[in-house]
Amino acid sequence: MSSFVVALDVGGTSMKGGLVTSAGEVLLTDRRATPREQGPEAVVETIRSFIGDLAARGDGVPAGVGLAVPGLVTADTALYSANIGWRDVPAAAFVPLDVPVMLGHDVRTGGLAESVLGAGRTVSDFLFLPIGTGIAGAMIVNGEPYGGASGWGGEIGHIPVFPDGETCACGQVGCLETYASASAVARRYAARVASLAAPAPSGLPLPAAPAAVDGAGTPVTAEQVAALTAAGDPVATQIWGEAVEALALSLATYTLLLDPSVIVLGGGLAESGPLLSDPLSGRLRELLTFREAPPIRPAALGVSAGMLGAALLGWRAAGDPGAGATWRLDVPKSPGVA
Template sequence: MNVVALEVGGAYIKGCVLGSDGILRDRERWFTRPERGPDAVLETVLECAATLARRSRAVAAGIVVPGVVDDTSGSAVLAGALGWRGMPVRGWVAEHLEIPVAFGHDVRAGGLAEARLGAGRASRNFLFVSVGTGIGAAWVLDGRVVPGSRGGAGELGHLVVRPGGEPCHCGGRGCLETIASSPAVGHRYSRLTKWRGVGAGELYHRADAGDTVARAVCTEAVEALAAALATAVTLYAPDLLVIGGELGDAGRGRLAPLRDALARRLTFQAMPEVLPAAFGDRSGCMGAALLARDLQREAAAA
């Protein structure tokens, strides 16, 4: 019995099909195009979910989204990257697919996937940090993800690392996301070089190949991210940092500068191990599939 999963991001909607044997049977990726408006994004999500569900004959679905979510009501309270406020996502998807639907936060779902099956399996206290269109963190303690009050934990990207800096879509200024997110590094590189359409992955390759501007942009982003992570390490004392999203997908070599920058900032704190996510930029999608599988098993046992 298959389950389907969707991770809705500001740039892409990632989908997958998980078989009852735990093997991924299918995967897809669609452009989100949030500039079309919140209702259009929701319509695309429904269409993508229906396509996967029909193709796989799914018995349950999981969907995870960024921002502040209410797991209990199944609503996206605030997903700025998607233009969603108070959107009852789970209800809409369940009505459209006519199967049970699990709902959650994209980064916390990623933390769940890495805890059960990925880089965090051997750790009892780790932070999963996703660096992509947005930047979020999930604290995993004894295999359980801590959601915080009203589902608002882990908004690492909205720590202010440059007071009075660039405006952020959250309403603040100088947030980490304005410096270290994938769109931020791409926009900064474009402003400095006039090159258009250079994504974060390509930027990393250019930096490694000796592009001095790309290297400077990456260094600025890494330093900002290290500053935010130093705060997180001080608060949570994790023994491991699992880095996901596009940065984690770039591999261990790309994480070495981050590891060094973080180590320079820590004094009395223990330096955690830093590893790339086992599922790369698809940890959230895999987590959504696990949530769907849990829901299906609960229904079967009832």
């Protein structure tokens, strides 16, 4: 008798897999590298063998498989991913077993998990916003993740927050992501420090670079910028404040358009907790004059969200669309699966 599904969350650098029962028990979890540099076929093959290996560790045949992948995706085809490089991969290609499969978009599958099991489980309309290397949102609309007419929705990381601002890697101007992703915060801090250390073009004296960063351009992380901000470093505080402002403007726009019950922050940058959420909540309230600001909450599932959402997809594929309703929340919140 089948009593588990195989769940897999495929990221650009690694994949998180697990076996999850219909009662929500996570029987085991595992992780494997995503061989992106070897091309899309190698990635598909790695997924296929990982799913086979996971399934073999369960007791019997899995009831289904759920798979969260990046890019454009329908329930039965991975249509396109710029990140991985595949096009039109049918669900069956990922699975070495004859069991039902359901695919989902990575961010929206994480949003599904936060919706059914996590920080959004008491509401039906909210934004799940993981802030990591990039920024994309899962819009939960009438209780389900919504991807728009063709599945390209939720690109809140690329809305033009500052129309006369900095050019984003995507070629657009003033995108949220270019100010507020974890990588943007690190990059902009290092650049600001470097510009302060360099001789001013006008010849005017400028303050010296903060001692925390050496002149040789030692890489900085967003966590370090957060720590420097907490410690009162003026440059870090400025960069952090610009990220908060870009996020607040984006969330004001999202709120005015989509009227969410709550905004759920996830991803690496949200790990800084109140250092981010307190000024962000305050600024969002200031920006909205004629309506209330939705509360901002931390995500509940951490990096497990994608794998747990994939488990929900697996159970849906297996014919149990209500899976998750009674699951207990005993998953690790952070930093993730074991």
